[in-house]
Structures are given as C-alpha cells and as structure tokens.
Amino acid sequence: MENILIKTENLTKRFGSVAAVNQLNLEVKAGEIFGFLGPNGSGKTTTIKMLTGLLEPSEGHAFVCGYDIIKEPAQAKALLAYVPDQPKLYGKLTAREFLSLIADLYRIPKDISRPRTQQLLEMFSLDERADELLEGYSHGMRQKVVLAAALIHQPRVLLMDEPTVGLDPASARLLKDILVELAAQGATIFVSTHILEIAEHLCHRVGILQEGRIITQGSPEELRALAGKGQSLEDIFLDLTGSAEHKELIQSLEGNEK
Numbered sequence: 659m660e661n662i663l664i665k666t667e668n669l670t671k672r673f674g675s676v677a678a679v680n681q682l683n684l685e686v687k688a689g690e691i692f693g694f695l696g697p698n699g700s701g702k703t704t705t706i707k708m709l710t711g712l713l714e715p716s717e718g719h720a721f722v723c724g725y726d727i728i729k730e731p732a733q734a735k736a737l738l739a740y741v742p743d744q745p746k747l748y749g750k751l752t753a754r755e756f757l758s759l760i761a762d763l764y765r766i767p768k769d770i771s772r773p774r775t776q777q778l779l780e781m782f783s784l785d786e787r788a789d790e791l792l793e794g795y796s797h798g799m800r801q802k803v804v805l806a807a808a809l810i811h812q813p814r815v816l817l818m819d820e821p822t823v824g825l826d827p828a829s830a831r832l833l834k835d836i837l838v839e840l841a842a843q844g845a846t847i848f849v850s851t852h853i854l855e856i857a858e859h860l861c862h863r864v865g866i867l868q869e870g871r872i873i874t875q876g877s878p879e880e881l882r883a884l885a886g887k888g889q890s891l892e893d894i895f896l897d898l899t900g901s902a903e904h905k906e907l908i909q910s911l912e913g914n915e916k
Contacts, residue, residue, distance in 0.1 A: 661688040663815050663846040664709065668718035671704050671870075678704045680870035681718070686863075688814075691837060691847040693857035696867030697899050702850040703743070705867070706817050709848070710740045722815050736764070739808035743820035743850075745800050749793030753784050753803050756792060757810055764811040771810065778806040782832070797824040805833065809840075816840065819850045834860055858891040868899050 664686040671679040679701040686692045696702050707713040709720050711727045711734065720727045725734035747756060754775060761771035779785040782802040792800065801824045808816060816837075822830045837847050837860065851857055857864050858878050865875035874881065878891050 662686070662721075663688050663723050664692075664848060665721040666705075666709075666718065667721075669705070669708060669715055669720055670717040671701075671708060671713060672716040677870050679708070679715075682870070682872060684865065684872065684875075686846050686848060688844045688846055689841050690863065691841050691849065691861045693861035693864035694848060694850040694867065695852075695854070695857055695864055695895055700867045700899075701870040702867055703819055704870075706740070706819050706848070706850060709817055710738065711735060712740075736811075737813060738815040738817060739811070739813040741804055741808050741816070741818040741821050743823055745804040747792045747795075747800055747803060749791060751792055752789045753779065753792060753795075753806075754788045756803060757807055760807045761810050766811060774810060778809060781836070782806050782829070798826060798829060801825055802829060805836075809836075813845065815846045815848070817848045820852065821849065822851070822853060822856065854890075854892040854895055864891070866895060866898050873898055 662685050664684065666682050666684045669679060669682040669684075670677060682701075682705060694702050694705070704713065708715050709722065709727065711731050714728060722734040723737045725737075727734045748759075751759065757775040757778065758771065761775065766774070776785070779788045782805065784799065784802055784806065787795075787799070792803065795803065801821075805821065821833060825833065834856070837849075841847055841862075849857075849861065861878070863875060863877050864881070865872050867873070874884070876884070881891065881894050
C-alpha cells in the first residue's frame with residue numbers, strides 16, 4: 659500500500675454562504691511533489707491553511723502523516739512545515755537567531771541544531787549576513803530565511819504557497835533542486851503556484867482547482883493525453899479555468915477521470 663502523507667476527506671470551508679473549498683478529496687503520497695493550481699480565489703491558500711491547522715474545516719477532515727490535523731495537531735504539526743506566500747519574521751532577530759528559535763520550538767538538541775543551522779545558512783547563501791538583523795533583509799532574502807526555517811526539523815510534509823515569489827532565478831533554481839532532493843528522500847511536497855512552468859517541470863502530479871473544487875488531477879503527461887491536443891500545461895490550465903466555451907473540455911476530462 660502506498661504511503662499517503664496528505665489526505666483530505668470531503669474537506670470544506672465556508673465563509674458565510676460562500677464555500678471557498680467544497681468537498682475536496684485529495685491523496686498525496688510520500689516522495690511526491692504535488693502542484694496545486696488554480697486562479698485567484700479558487701481556494702488554494704484556504705486549503706493549505708486547513709492542512710496546517712491554521713483554519714478549521716467547516717466539514718470534512720485533513721490528515722498529515724495519518725494524523726487528523728484538528729484532533730491530533732501536535733503530532734501532525736511536528737511532521738510538517740509551512741512556507742506562506744507573505745513571510746512574517748521577527749525583524750529584531752538575526753537570521754541565525756531566528757533559525758535557532760525555530761529549532762528550539764521543535765526541541766532539536768543544540769548539538770544537532772547548530773551545525774544544521776550553519777548548513778542551511780550556507781545552502782541559501784545567507785551565511786555572510788547571518789548575524790545581521792532581519793529587518794534589513796530584502797523580500798527575497800527573507801523568503802530564503804523562511805525556507806531554511808521550514809527545513810530545520812527535516813519535515814516529512816512541506817506545504818508551500820507561492821514559494822518562488824521574490825526569489826531571483828538562481829535562488830528559484832536552488833529551491834527546485836532542494837525540493838527534488840527532499841522528494842527523493844521520501845518527503846511529500848505540496849506546492850501552490852501560479853508559475854505553470856514550475857508545475858510542468860517539477861511536479862509529479864498536479865491538481866487544478868476552480869471555485870473550491872478539483873476539476874482534474876494527474877501528471878502533466880496524463881493531462882496532456884486527456885486533452886488530446888499536445889498542449890502545454892499552461893494551455894490546459896487556461897482551457898479548464900476559462901469561460902463557458904471550455905465547459906465541454908472540462909466535462910470530458912471529468913468523465914475520463916471517473
């Protein structure tokens with residue numbers, strides 16, 4: 659049996675009468691990079707916040723490494739890491755101090771956390787400015803600090819919301835290489851992104867979300883085969899999330915999926 663590290667069962671979140679996420683059923687296995695795609699307002703960030711326990715579902719359940727994120731939050735959160743699209747850091751701490759703080763929160767012994775902190779600072783080219791206050795960092799540098807902090811406890815599940823925002827091309831490439839290596843080691847990577855090229859070339863599978871529902875999912879190759887036009891993932895995404903003229907294609911894909 660495949661080792662499923664992320665699972666949702668009829669996961670739903672309502673804000674008043676609006677269902678931001680509607681009866682979402684997903685399974686993502688160990689070693690998989692899953693791309694979560696959808697237009698603005700489709701429910702991507704809401705889904706990720708439910709997976710992290712930051713939002714409580716209106717209905718349904720979310721499991722991380724077999725633990726219910728609401729009923730067993732301590733066990734689930736010890737095994738996951740979250741990288742938001744707008745990182746918030748303590749500006750009066752240095753990068754080294756911030757990573758040390760996160761390591762302490764996860765109760766990592768100092769003899770392990772100190773060399774691991776240095777390794778991560780070097781990996782993200784932050785070591786030369788590691789002892790400067792974060793308030794003087796650029797957005798891209800702050801994003802790298804958040805990424806380093808997310809990795810310090812070696813999570814089994816990494817949830818990322820637009821992780822390449824603010825990163826220069828070299829840093830974005832480094833991030834992609836790190837994600838591939840983490841997946842090869844058995845971690846599950848769940849990535850929300852607007853950059854379809856990343857999803858096409860990085861992800862093992864993608865799910866396309868619209869109005870809180872998954873309208874199709876599969877590997878980029880499978881989606882191209884279903885579309886039957888040799889299209890890029892970008893073309894397929896625009897077709898699926900487009901206007902009424904594309905409903906026939908959506909219905910065809912849903913029918914094949916069933």
